[in-house]
Amino acid sequence: MDIILFELKEGLFIALRAIRSNKVRSILTMLGIVIGITSVVLMTTAINGIDNSFKKGISALGSDVLYVGKWPWFGNTEWWKVRNRRNITMEDYEKFKELAKTPIAIAPAVSSNKSVKYKDRTVDNVFLTGSNGDYVKTTNFTFDLGRFFSDVESKSSRNVVVLGSEIAKNLFPRGDALDKEIKIGNENFKVVGVLAEQGSFILGPFNPDNQVYVPIGCVFKYFMSRRSNSIQINVRASSPAMVAQTADEAEGVMRKVRGLKYDEEDDFSINQQEALMQNFNSVVGVIQIAGLFITGLSLFVGAIGIMNIMFVSVRERTKEIGLRKAIGAKRRTILAQFILESSTICLMGGFIGLILAIILSMIVNQFIPTSVEYSAVVIAIIVSLITGVAAGFAPAYTAAKMDPVEALRYE
Amino acid sequence: MNIINIEHIAKIYEVGSEQVHALRDVSLKIDKNEYVAIMGPSGSGKSTLMNMLGCLDTPTSGKYDFTGQSVSEMTDNDLAKIRNKEIGFVFQTFNLLSRSNAIHNVELPLIYAGIASAERRERAEQALIDVGLKDRMDHKPNELSGGQRQRVAVARAIVTRPSIILADEPTGNLDSKTGEEIMILFNEIYEKGNTIILVTHEEYIAEHAARIVRLKDGLIESDKRVENRFIPKPRAAVV
Numbered sequence: 001m002d003i004i005l006f007e008l009k010e011g012l013f014i015a016l017r018a019i020r021s022n023k024v025r026s027i028l029t030m031l032g033i034v035i036g037i038t039s040v041v042l043m044t045t046a047i048n049g050i051d052n053s054f055k056k057g058i059s060a061l062g063s064d065v066l067y068v069g070k071w072p073w074f075g076n077t078e079w080w081k082v083r084n085r086r087n088i089t090m091e092d093y094e095k096f097k098e099l100a101k102t103p104i105a106i107a108p109a110v111s112s113n114k115s116v117k118y119k120d121r122t123v124d125n126v127f128l129t130g131s132n133g134d135y136v137k138t139t140n141f142t143f144d145l146g147r148f149f150s151d152v153e154s155k156s157s158r159n160v161v162v163l164g165s166e167i168a169k170n171l172f173p174r175g176d177a178l179d180k181e182i183k184i185g186n187e188n189f190k191v192v193g194v195l196a197e198q199g200s201f202i203l204g205p206f207n208p209d210n211q212v213y214v215p216i217g218c219v220f221k222y223f224m225s226r227r228s229n230s231i232q233i234n235v236r237a238s239s240p241a242m243v244a245q246t247a248d249e250a251e252g253v254m255r256k257v258r259g260l261k262y263d264e265e266d267d268f269s270i271n272q273q274e275a276l277m278q279n280f281n282s283v284v285g286v287i288q289i290a291g292l293f294i295t296g297l298s299l300f301v302g303a304i305g306i307m308n309i310m311f312v313s314v315r316e317r318t319k320e321i322g323l324r325k326a327i328g329a330k331r332r333t334i335l336a337q338f339i340l341e342s343s344t345i346c347l348m349g350g351f352i353g354l355i356l357a358i359i360l361s362m363i364v365n366q367f368i369p370t371s372v373e374y375s376a377v378v379i380a381i382i383v384s385l386i387t388g389v390a391a392g393f394a395p396a397y398t399a400a401k402m403d404p405v406e407a408l409r410y411e
Numbered sequence: 412m413n414i415i416n417i418e419h420i421a422k423i424y425e426v427g428s429e430q431v432h433a434l435r436d437v438s439l440k441i442d443k444n445e446y447v448a449i450m451g452p453s454g455s456g457k458s459t460l461m462n463m464l465g466c467l468d469t470p471t472s473g474k475y476d477f478t479g480q481s482v483s484e485m486t487d488n489d490l491a492k493i494r495n496k497e498i499g500f501v502f503q504t505f506n507l508l509s510r511s512n513a514i515h516n517v518e519l520p521l522i523y524a525g526i527a528s529a530e531r532r533e534r535a536e537q538a539l540i541d542v543g544l545k546d547r548m549d550h551k552p553n554e555l556s557g558g559q560r561q562r563v564a565v566a567r568a569i570v571t572r573p574s575i576i577l578a579d580e581p582t583g584n585l586d587s588k589t590g591e592e593i594m595i596l597f598n599e600i601y602e603k604g605n606t607i608i609l610v611t612h613e614e615y616i617a618e619h620a621a622r623i624v625r626l627k628d629g630l631i632e633s634d635k636r637v638e639n640r641f642i643p644k645p646r647a648a649v650v
Binding site for chain 2: 003006007010017021319320322323324325326327328329330331333404405408
């Protein structure tokens, strides 16, 4: 044990000496590993970041919520089959609400796109959701200012609005949104609440941060016709464990509401976030594999660079190897010396790459959320170590099995 | 007791389909504190014999005992150990690590002997003092003259206190004056009780030894004591 430690220590000194005496070459070789590790780490952190913010976004919406709509979100249902489905109306919603027993909250929802204005500040293409006072119970929203609009306000279609945090920030940089009159399209609405940041950037326009919420009656009154637009019914189960049961009940109730006969197919779809999640996971999975493959390739190229340089180095130092063997270096000592040399180069490259990746991810973090995880650090170190050993082995083995007589004679 | 006891060794190399008999049948005994020169023209098997003696190579047939251990049956690792502990090499081309300074070059065999760095340093310094390079310890080979480089190599050979010192044409790359200084150094080492084996093709170098073994065509041609060996006198100006 002591001998192995001693040899490792001395081997490391010899390796460091060799690296130092060939600075330019070592640095250039290291660069391959630096780039490889940087891109691998950056890739994993970016994927992690996207993954985390998606999950966070989903949980802001509530993972136990079902969305009963005219169309399925995903799936193989043919377009022509669903094209002629009847709209889901507010009457359907009322009946559904009466008959469904297990959900803890049921709310209607319609959406539209409008520009929102306060004085000289405008945000275009804002995703507008119309609903009633129950809507907030189907979400996990928290508020920075004020409250969600009440049932009374929604029933009487009062011109009140709740702003997503991003919208509020844009219209009221000083944070004084409450009780201000803003314009949605051409109508005036009074701000009654501002949502806390939900951080669901990954949902894009569906991100609550970029939405405004108004009573559903207002939407039909000002922005779209009640008859030609289908609504969605958001149904929240009493607990995540109850989602499946609630979905079953919702299907039964909805069939009754729509008056379907036993042999007729459902003319509505019950959508779940799980489907969204699965879809997302499969997309992320593909990105992950493709990304790791491509970045892994750059690491592989770096490893080949190391191997190449180590072969050159072994050839160049043939005489030195002969001498070391002549004065008593064993095969395993020579093997260890060269493997240590390549591992040291790789490990240094790995550390530099890691630091670079952390700095870069801090910069990228300004635009999309990334997170360097502890595991990525450990993996980067282990991967660069393995790369070093793997790339160094073949050249080191060539060195170790050299015949001292021939090596000494080499010119 | 014999340090080296060689009985009927032969070495055959396969070159393509041909067999080359580098050594045919050589027997040789060398005692402690001998000063032996091995001579012979090129192709006589002198280098092969030196590689055998230095445990760099094993014979095809025959027996080689080194301080009572049978070298012919040793593994690579055992040979490395013997070379490290028992043999000090001095080469014609010095073979110093060009990027390391003198002291590190001398320390090298001690590293492979597993000696801790403090003791290593001390012994390497002493060896460099012994060869007269007290002021050159931190110099790299390219900052030293040829003679000084060979002194570093000699220091590296004696630092492990080996049983034999094996010098292969040690003056071959030096001018005659510097060569003579190295021979003075060898004489000092010999007189301290060490065993030296000198491989050379120069008659006047061989005459420094107390015994000359001549090889020809892979056989020993003659093996004679030198009646009045040439003992080099250190000149005051030199050291």
